[in-house]
Amino acid sequence: MTDTRGPQPQYEGYAAGPLPGEREPAPGQAGPYHPPQAYPSPPGGTHGGRPQGPHQGAGAAQAARKPRTGARTTPRTRKARLRVAKADPWSVMKVSFLLSIALGICTVVASAVLWMVMDAMGVFSTVGGTISEATGSNEGSGFDLQSFLSLPRVLIFTSVIAVIDVVLATALATLGAFIYNLSAGFVGGVELTLAEDE
Numbered sequence: 462m463t464d465t466r467g468p469q470p471q472y473e474g475y476a477a478g479p480l481p482g483e484r485e486p487a488p489g490q491a492g493p494y495h496p497p498q499a500y501p502s503p504p505g506g507t508h509g510g511r512p513q514g515p516h517q518g519a520g521a522a523q524a525a526r527k528p529r530t531g532a533r534t535t536p537r538t539r540k541a542r543l544r545v546a547k548a549d550p551w552s553v554m555k556v557s558f559l560l561s562i563a564l565g566i567c568t569v570v571a572s573a574v575l576w577m578v579m580d581a582m583g584v585f586s587t588v589g590g591t592i593s594e595a596t597g598s599n600e601g602s603g604f605d606l607q608s609f610l611s612l613p614r615v616l617i618f619t620s621v622i623a624v625i626d627v628v629l630a631t632a633l634a635t636l637g638a639f640i641y642n643l644s645a646g647f648v649g650g651v652e653l654t655l656a657e658d659e
Contacts, residue, residue, distance in 0.1 A: 565623030
């Protein structure tokens with residue numbers, strides 16, 4: 462069987478030449494294939510994104526940041542502006558009740574200590590004697606201040622005042638919480654600026 466297609470073109474030269482976009486190899490040099498690059502390679506080549514060669518140590522030294530001599534060493538203060546939009550009346554009542562009880566106990570203890578100090582200094586005897594002479598008459602002695610201002614009577618009177626103070630302070634604080642919530646609904650509440658040191 463004979464071939465009637467005639468002579469066929471030779472593709473050896475086309476296959477040996479560079480592909481479109483490739484660099485034509487220099488004559489006399491045989492090496493690996495290098496695809497076209499958009500950016501030139503740094504001198505010394507790269508390995509894992511880091512330069513190689515004699516400048517590698519210098520690049521690593523420059524990569525480590527040195528602290529500035531004029532750097533600011535004072536701590537910064539962060540501030541937050543907040544607003545008290547609502548006060549819970551129940552929590553205000555509990556806190557005010559406990560605080561008023563503590564204040565009442567302090568009042569009773571302070572009254573007892575003050576009475577003992579004044580009695581030790583002789584204030585009641587001196588003032589009581591003066592009042593007795595001023596209010597005395599021929600029929601009887603005058604007003605006895607020492608018996609009127611005895612320690613049990615002073616403690617009872619102070620305890621009554623402390624109980625009244627507990628009731629009034631708790632009621633007024635709770636009422637104040639309700640009034641604050643009403644006013645905060647109109648004006649937005651009290652604004653506070655909180656600072657935090659780093």
